[in-house]
Amino acid sequence: MSKIILRLKEQPTVPLEAEVLSPDTFADLSNDEIRSKIVYHGKRQRRVDDFFDVEGERSDDLELHGNLHRVRWIGRGMSRGRITVHGSVGMHLGAYMKGGEIEVHGNASDWIGAEMRRGLIRVHGNGGGQIGAGYRGSLKGMRNGTIIVDGSAGLEVGMRMRRGTIVIGGPAKDFTGLQMKGGTIVLLSGAEIRTGAWMIRGTIISLVPLQILPTFSYACQYTPDFLKVYSRQLQQLGITLPCDPADGAYELYSGDASVPGKGEVLVWNSA
DSSP states (O other): OOOEEEEEOSOOSSOEEOTTOSHHHHTTOOHHHHHTOEEEETTEEEEGGGTEEEEOOSOSEEEEESOBTTEEOTTTTOOSSEEEEESOBOSOTTTTOOSSEEEESSOBOSOTTTTOOSOEEEESSOOOSSTTOOOTTOSOOOOSOEEEESSOBOSSTTTTOOSSEEEESSOBOTTTTTTOEEEEEEESSOBOSOTTTTOOEEEEEESSOOOOOTTSEEEEEEOOHHHHHHHHHHHTTTOOOOOOTTTEEEEEEEEOTTTTOOEEEEEEEEO
16 A cells, blocks of 8 residues: 655754644645645744655555654544654644554654544653643543553643543653543553542553552452453553453552542552
8 A cells, every 4th residue: 555755854943833744634635735735833834845755645644754853733633544653753643633543663742642532542652741631721631542652651641531541651750640531541660649630530550559649548459350351452452451360459449539539540469
């Protein structure tokens, strides 16, 4: 299958607003039309080919190369196709995403998958803050979909998320699951402090000990049945959750009572 390949040739001196870098935009365009699309370099309107060499046309399979840490809004609102990035990317990757897949072989900045509705985002490096979160003033974060960050993550992962799954491979910073309203966050290497603060609903799973807020109550130690089904789904994405009672069990904490909330934090306790 044909693909569109963009290679960064000029590093932006200020953030480049490039929401046109999306399969929805390029799928039916010729090479000339792609190169002439407008991006915003600060307050200036520039063409795509001012910053990128462009190969290919009329495809919903995009491949981006280069250090794109100053390029923002890649895949904004995309509903189809695939984006593969060989390099790091800037803020708002896959924000408002409605479908398709994004894979980044590098790091990504803040607001990965912010308010996304469907689709899959996989970052093989580190992520910034507010992954899958709702923007300031919005009452809802991601509504569905899956975000996987193999490395570490910043502040407020999953803030106000409603549904969907976020998996963080490395440690996450403060306020993971802040004001969470649903969905699941999986912490393979734990998080810093205030995990689940003002959590209303949803599930946070950690495979290493957490500093539990005093507004969460210890309930029991067990392995939920739903987790066994959930684990099989995550295995398809290369993620393993322990579920065998012979290996241990999960400590269940309920909260956040200060809201009051009905969320749950599950912390793995090996045998």
